[in-house]
Amino acid sequence: MKTNKWLLLVALSVVLSLVLAACGNKDKDDDKTAAPDKEDDKATEQKTEEAGEPDAEQVLNLIESAAIPSVDSAIVEDAVGFNVLNNVNEGLYRLNLENVAEPAMAAEEAEVSEDGLTYTFKLRDANWSDGTPVTAHDFVFAWQRAIDPATGSPYGPFMMSGVIKNATAISEEKMEVSELGVVAEDDKTLVVSLERPVPYFLSLMSFGTFYPQKEEFVTSKGDAYASNSDSLLYNGPFILTEWDGTGDSWVYKKNEHYWDAENVKLETINVDVVKDSATAVKLYNDGKKDRAGVSGDLALQYGTHEEAVLQPETSVFYFKFNQERGGEKTPLANANIRKAIAKSFQKEDLADVVLANGSVPANFLVPKDFAFDESGKDFRDISGDLLVYDAEEAKEYWAKGLEELGVTELELEILGGDTELSKKMDEYFKAQLEGNLEGLTIKLKEVPFAVRLELDGNQDYDIQVSGWGPDFQDPISFMDLFVTDGPNNLMSFSNKEYDELIEATKDELALDPAARYEAFAKAEKILLEDEAAIAPIYQRGLIQLEKPYFKGLGVHPFGADYSYKWAYISGKE
């Protein structure tokens, strides 16, 4: 008996010490993962002789493609604004270097109710740049402000409708702002109620529209709030300075009040707006800037440059086949005709030779390196390649289609953009399609972007080169586009089974990630392989020149493009 007790005690203490040791290790690991680990890997990949030790001077010089229209998280609706927000402010979650949302203003992972409708966040002890604490009320205030029709924000309603409880009704002036499904239980507890279970809700929490704002500060500034860098409060890794509200340059300085300031290495980031890509590259070559995007002809020239990095994007481009134009069915209402066109152009050559900008061929709608299941498996590995190029099959479908229509010749219009690159691409399509499909004549119509949107809205085209970039990290961002009568369908495509599958992913499958991904894969197969409602072309990429001493930049597939939190300079001297 006695020995048994002793044994028990020993066993317990061993277990306890193991647990404690594990905890200790974990803490250490956490500290590490926040920054240098990953960059070390990267550095060894790039240059083995470099240890990746940060330099004494941590100043980065960057280029932005446009001026900042706004830094008011309730109002921002553009790429530059969201990028700035991501680096000077912080939401409940933040995308890390692996593009997984991890708790940021939230102290720990959120507590989710069984029905997936209620999220409870515990806030960490973090401060605004004026030294006051960030509270749950700041989130309530900012979210209400974003959805309030009086604010006139397009992104508030866009991001919250159908997600946060009552958001749609409030945005349509049918309910009071105070009824939004977000409540501060106390200073450090935020409870969010959802309209329906949203499997990707936590990744949304890293998006700018859901950042906090301090009510007292915002109201005291009135209309002047966010009008320049002095009329803003920051709770992110950096603060914004020297921004006059409309200017073409600004500076990020390290935010000493940031909760994780010890892991922020950069002291200063100087940003200038440069719209001309050739100028950007010259500034880069001159050593004035540390990173520059190359596009168009420059991409051909710099694609093989030793400092060129490929930056994959998550925008996918595809043909939209309009089945009904001006109240009449088009030849594209015939599935065989659609399949024939979709399979009749070689995508590899297009991506490598015509585009040559880091884009990759797409045999899918949901891009790769974008959405992952719970085990981290890419959705693309679950769904596979669909509607691949096959000239022989295309010819068979074409013959069948023509027979069904009772014609021998067809003339179709391709609606595309008016940029140099779009025109080159359209020429390629024309040559490929006419070459492979006998009796087909392609007419090209090249218009500015806004005109194309208008023609799209009026469904006034045959085939359109269109594209989509996601606003949140879930296949639904793409799959929702083509449900019957969806606001972005605009080509009279309708498939009942597809609609039902998409509906199910929002409803009964919402809490079953595996089944949900299965449903998406099935729906994607219907959309592409069975129906050829659209024909995927490519997934866009970017070529960036990046100085070898610039390390640890976070590049994100949705929301803000970049995180500078973990970036640093190493080996510049």
Next chain:
Amino acid sequence: MAENPYTLFLLKGNKVKVCKCFHFEKKLIIQFDINQTHVLWRCNVVKYIGKRLVYMFLTMFLIATATFFLMQTLPGSPIASYNKLNETQRAIVEKKYGIDKPKPVQYAIYMKNLAKGDLGTSFVFKGKSVNDLLASRVKPSFILGAQAMVFGTIIGILLGMLAALKQNTIWDYGSTFFAILGVSIPSFVFASLLQYWVASQWHLLPVGLWNDGWKSSILPSIALAMGPLALSARFIRTEMIEVLSSDYITLAKAKGANGFEIAFKHALRNALIPLVTVLGPVAAGIVTGSLVVEQIFAIPGIGEQFVSSIMTNDFATIMGTTLFFSALLIFIIFIVDLLYGIIDPRIRLSGGKG
């Protein structure tokens, strides 16, 4: 013309000029001017300015109206995320920005605010007034434009003079060739060339941006100056050749004035008058050139803002920048017209009569 006593006098004056005492006579003309016709001139000039101001106001009104309605035909909406909202939400956002009202009502509201000097609120720069937007960007554009204008005309004048004085020599052909290049090659091509050679290859000046003091302004100013330079060189050359063959130059030569004196003191003064007439169009050329040149050198100016406002359907900013440029040009043309009178009294009077 002939009944006009002042013109008559000048004609007489011109004749007098042929006589021995050129300098003396010149003074006499000025004195006479002040003593006898000054009152008459001033009276005419006030009338003239008044009339011009009314026309200027009318022109601005027409430009504002035309721009306002033309702008409405631009495809797309000024609200960037328009297609991400449902009907009701769209209507609410439109109402917030005041673009839900019928076009004539929007026009009336705009004109009313414009009369008060309020150019409205930008659609892109949220909550920022277009007045502030322009004010914060006017300085770089102004510096570039002024430098280009001064530099371009001075070098142009020198080149033109050189060509005229050394007529039909290699100097003449050289500067004429240069002038033709300047007229036919657009400023943004010069901008790219200068940027490539002077900045990128030889590292003499910055590639772009507005953060290196005066140095930042040199290359864009030179690029913009090419047009005015070429134009003034051509004008001065033609005028100088004509002036150099006139009698009073022969006189000056006979008097023993040296070449420098003849060129700058006697010939240039008269050759300058026609140049003033083209300063208006030259200024217009600099403004349009700045639209692209500012973009190439990444200068935070108004020209660059004008281009991007059209790209983004930022109605208020399109209106603001268009009106700003129009007002500037109309004002320059007005000043140029006044300058004629000051430089050349003949125009002064006939202008007053007309």
